[in-house]
Amino acid sequence: MDIQTIISRLTLEEKAGLCSGLDNWHTKPVERLQIPSIMVADGPHGLRKEKQSSDGQNFVPSYPATCFPTASALACSWNRDLLYEIGEALAEECLQEGVSVILGPGVNIKRSPLCGRNFEYFSEDPYLCGEVTTSYIRGVQSKGVGTSLKHFAVNNQEYRRMSINAVVDERALREIYLSAFERAVKEAQPWTIMCAYNRLNGDYCSENKHLLTEILRDEWGYTGSVMSDWGAVNERAQALFSGLDLEMPGGNRDNDQKIIRAVQNGKLDEEVLNKSVARLLKLIFSGIQNKKEDFHYDADKHHALARKASAESIVLLKNKDSILPIKPDQKITVIGDFAKIPRYQGYGSSVINPTRLDCALDEMLKYSSRTENITYAQGYLRATPQIREDLVQKACDAARQAQVGIVFFGLPEVYETEGIDREDMRLPENQNQLMRALKEVNPNIVVVLSNGSPVEMPWVDDVKGLVEAYLSGQAGGGAVADVLFGVANPSGKLAETFPLKLEDNPSYHNFPGGPNTVEYRESIYVGYRYYDKAAREVLFPFGYGLSYTSFAYEGLKISKEKIKPGEKLDVSCTIRNTGVREGKEIVQLYIGRSDQSGFYPVRELKGFKKLSLKPGESKKVIFHLDERSFVYYDVQKGVWKVAPGTYHIYIGASSRDLKLSQVITIDGEEDDKVTKQRTGLSAYEVLGGNKFNREAFQTIYGKPLPEKGSAKHAKLTLNTPLLDFRKKLFGKIVFAILKREVKKQTTLGDNAMHDQMVEKIMLEIPLQNLTNLSGGYFTERTARALVHIANGEILSGLKELKS
Secondary structure: OOHHHHHHHOOHHHHHHHOEEOOOOEEOOEHHHOEOOOEEEEOOOOOEOEOOOOOOOOOOOEOOEOOOOOHHHHHHHOOHHHHHHHHHHHHHHHHHHOOOEEEOOEOOOOOOOOOOOHHHEOOOOHHHHHHHHHHHHHHHHOOOOEEEEEEEOOOOOOOOOOOOEEEOOHHHHHHHHOHHHHHHHHHHOOOEEEEOOOEEOOEEHHHOHHHHHHHHHHHOOOOOEEEEOOOOOOOHHHHHHHOOOEEOOOOOHHHHHHHHHHHHOOOOOHHHHHHHHHHHHHHHHHHHHOOOOOOOOOHHHHHHHHHHHHHHHOEEEEEHHHOOOOOOOOOEEEEOHHHHOOOOOOEOOOOOOEOOOOOHHHHHHHHOOOHHHEEEEOOOOOOOOOOOHHHHHHHHHHHHOOOEEEEEEEOOHHHOEOOEOOOOOOOOHHHHHHHHHHOOOOOOEEEEEEOOOOOOOOOHHHOOEEEEOOOOOOOHHHHHHHHHOOOOOOOOOOOOOEOOOHHHOOOHHHOOOOOOEEEOOOOOOOOHHHHHHOOOOOOEOOOOOEOOOOEEEEEEEEOOOEEOOOOOEEEEEEEEEOOOOOEEEEEEEEEEEOOOOOOOOOOEEEEEEEEEEOOOOEEEEEEEEOHHHHEEEEOOOOEEEEOOEEEEEEEEEEOOEEEEEEEEEEOOOOOOOHHHOOOOOOOOOOOOOOOOOHHHHHHHHOOOOOOOOOOOOOOOOOOOEHHHHHHOHHHHHHHHHHHHHHHHHHOOOOOHHHHHHHHHHHHHOEHHHHHHHOOOOOOHHHHHHHHHHHOOOHHHHHHHHHO
16 A cells, blocks of 8 residues: 555544654554554664663663764764764664664754763764764665654754754854755755754744755755654644654644644645655655564674774874883873773763673783783772872872873763753863872873863873873773774874863853853854864864874875866875874865955865875875855855855865865856855854844844843743743742652662753753653643743633643
């Protein structure tokens, strides 16, 4: 039976029902028409399939799965083939567990280093992000398992993520925040796309027709299904009309009824519903068709892949006096709690129950010629920033006796978790204090970092070696040992800039905003685009990373010195390994306008290739550039355009280590100066600062620029975060009741970090989202009644409860 025939036989109630889940993880079946149910499960760096809960509790433990390096680490590999291979492995684990769609990858841009979920995201650069994302999706879907590209869109913080209104000018939206999504959609067609919780320029993403239909489907040609993030639906009928097909999780029958009533009263064309159902049926049948009974993946093979991926993602940031690699007969001391108990992933919906877990200290012992050559000292307490002088003294005593000290620093688990943004870029003070003591007793110190986002390093000049391991997955301990002892030659390069200090970040004065609005005043100047435009010094630049060998860049050639808009251009050069070891180099191509008087970045990444070269070997690299490599988004005309003029083509080892360059000319007449492309919102001025242009916002979006607002005197609504209920007398009572009920559904008892995350999320969740997440336990009628009571409208609240 074909899909259109099935739709003709479905009742209105059945159609509406298909547009929401059965429970937390399954779509609804329609047994009378033999429409089955499929399962989705969390990702993105491993499969988190929850075990069955006997009492319906949320956040239950999951089945064992391979924990690959997080996105923050994998992006540093700059290896498309590796991402594809990891995608294949993830799909195999889904096939074993009967999962049809893995919820990932996350491709939100790293606007600020403080975003609590940055470990799940790839990069500050949309081109790199789009390329690795495309490979990941292709790898997963090559095995008949779907992906869910998320969080669409402009979900760049955890603070009030369910209610915050992200105000972004159209040029920044297109060039920075949507670009990776666009590339992945056009080149990989993910089975599903997950909309974000937040508002975008006034409208919730779940009911933003400009985003979900006009851009995603009409412009980009997307043919798959759009699902909500869990509980991220505001008005269900409006969301369906705007392009949201599937509401997750299931259980909220109120929303199904809203769809039915909207069709019956003529507010929603049934053909809109039919189109969503058709897309969902295609998704469901694709999942069923590709299921493999009795399939089993090779856990050992996947662990080995995780180790390879981690080693290729590790970034060597400093290697003074060639202190690395360590020789097997060297006497070393290993210091730091992270060496024994690895920090290998972030916390939240992506937390994986690993099939096994490598410890760096144990793996290092395997490489030493004599186990007594390696000693260990804890150095600091992981769970608190408190300085323990006895631990510091023991670490210094061990360091005095060693040729080299390997110090493991990083951010404790509670610092990086879904639902909570970081407050600063600092490491715990006990780690910084330990380094101040160690440098006095041993000059040969190497630091290994475990963190999901950049940190400040006040001690960077006091160490000879620095290894950025990020959150490297279950095999990260072995991979770190491989790199430290030279079994693997480090080849990772940073996918984000490390600023000297937090205040240098372009979003510093406008992150996280609130309570109602966050303004993206830096516009297109995100990450290295800002640091280069403002000529700011950084700790480590975008694209930077060292190797145990060296490379020469030679013979830049371009196919044409003058082109017209729309013409293609080939750029080539030769890379030679000038060292004594085999290694891999990431060759990066940047493009920048010669005339920097306009509103342009100095240069932007537009291509990269990763090469493996033996000592003395040379390889030719060819880049194929098309029109999109040179465009900017013309806000006034709503199109991508190429500005005529001269451009620099740069080939380099990082955004600030440019080895070769060539100038080309693009012919044509400049009909709109790019300095005028501030229409929409005026952008952050790197040399001054400016306010948003409210009149222009009204012109572009047809509505006034939302005010930042104050929660103190505002009337409470279904969209008000619960923490704002505490600002009113009766609201405090409602808040206490709701807090107690939510804890019943989510507390894990012995997991304090989980409870802290839930507590934070619960404080910032609006009542509307709470009803969506409750699975029918907490109805919208009850929510409306509590809003009345919290506002002091006691009689109206009681009346609502009785109706």
